[in-house]
Amino acid sequence: MEAHNSAVKSISERVRHFYEAKTAFRVYHGSTNSTRHANFDREAIVDVSALNNVISIDSEKRTALVEPNVPMDVLVRETMRAGLLPPxxxxxxxxxxxxxxxxxxxESSSFKHGFFDRTVLSAEVVLANGTVVTASETSNQELFEGLRGSFGTLGVLTLVEMRLIELKKYVKITYHPTTSIDNAMQRVQQETRREETVYIDGILFSKDSGVIVTGRLTDGTPTSAQPLRRFSRPWNEWFWIHAKSVASKPSSTPVTEIVPVEDYLFRYDRGAFWTGMYAFRHFFIPFTRLTRFLLDYFMHTRIMYHALHASGHTDRYIIQDIAFPAGNAARFVEWVDNVLGIYPLWLCPLRADGRSSMGHPRAYQNDGNVFDGEYINVGVWGPYPSSEPAYVGMNRALEAKAKELGGLKWLYGRAFYTEEEWWTIYDKKRYEALREKYHATSLPTVWDKVKDRGRREDFGPGLKGWLKRVVKGNGLLSGFYGVYKALRGGDYLLKKKPA
Structure with a gap:
């Protein structure tokens, strides 16, 4: 804890320096799982990338003290050693x-436990004036609630205390084939009402074919009727492909398998759900089990995100998650089917309090009424080859449809709203009052962070700049460039130091 406190003191001093100099700054974490364009100025950041430690785990209280840059695989590994697991x-x-x-x-347990932020019990934060505070349900409660979905715009997060649950060795998962959009939505809602169910998500492969996957933690051993299934090794089939094979069997009887906990939790890492499939198409590589095995290294999300940002291919894909009141989710999927024709689609039920975790939204829906029921998230991820105006136009049409149906976007994706449209969805008055109270007005707002900036890169002068323009302007070459940059490693968010 001494090393942590020393690091927080340094962060506090740097934040105070910016505050006293009346200079805006951004918080730099070292990586991102967002698809928004980002480029940080080294001279105007507070670097928290070294806050990547699990400080302690209390097995009796089932809690952990964790620094903010601890990734999920490290968190799971450390808590499993203590016989516990994040909810x-x-x-x-x-x-x-x-x-x-x-x-x-x-994730798939959010219908039961809420969004990840609902598992956090308290948070240590460096306010934008350099003051270090702890926020929880009993101390600085308004700040604690405001931090949800704030994207670092109320202060610098330096530590959280989070709750844990009892670990079991396996997840017993059951695949429930579905035959229509309505059938899939009904199955999702039915399964959320089963007390023993801990995990639920679904995949729609077409309007007539899908699968809802439910799971519960178990120490039971695999059997011939419920065999062991793994998804993490290079020779294992990708999860969604296996789920599709189950859903396509002539019998609609549910199928049950036993999956090691880590294999289940990170089942979508290989291939980043199904978006990795598009990389094979982009490079004209056959999409077979053998090629997936041979190229497995490139198909994990850490590598894929690095390549995606380096190549600029976020401009060629629609990548959005939108949470809808459960009764409206089917109408949105039908719109996607008619207008975009993108499949597969991801379904994930969310607890009724999910809306409050999503970027300070207004309390009411589009029709002016408060909705306090369950949500179903729809993930739309697929290529949309078009000109830039057509690409932006389609994303704006998607946003308009989401607003019409009371949906709310996850803000890791690109936002194409105008500022006026943005503040009809998000609560500017309450949010700005929080920023004023906690000295955060020198920080960027959520709108500043998520608004779309297009792809305006400075390629530089001379031959090197010309080569970059040629590469980034060619889809195939830019793809190879992204792979090269991912293999090379290094930072892909910070601006380079001037020579």
């Missing part, structure tokens, strides 16, 4: 505790 674990190993708390982060 909500985001599906990509590189997503961090801090990102989960101040961002928008849910």
């Amino acid at each position: 909500v674990v985001m599906e990509f190993p590189g997503i961090t505790v801090g990102g989960g708390f101040v961002g928008t982060a849910g």
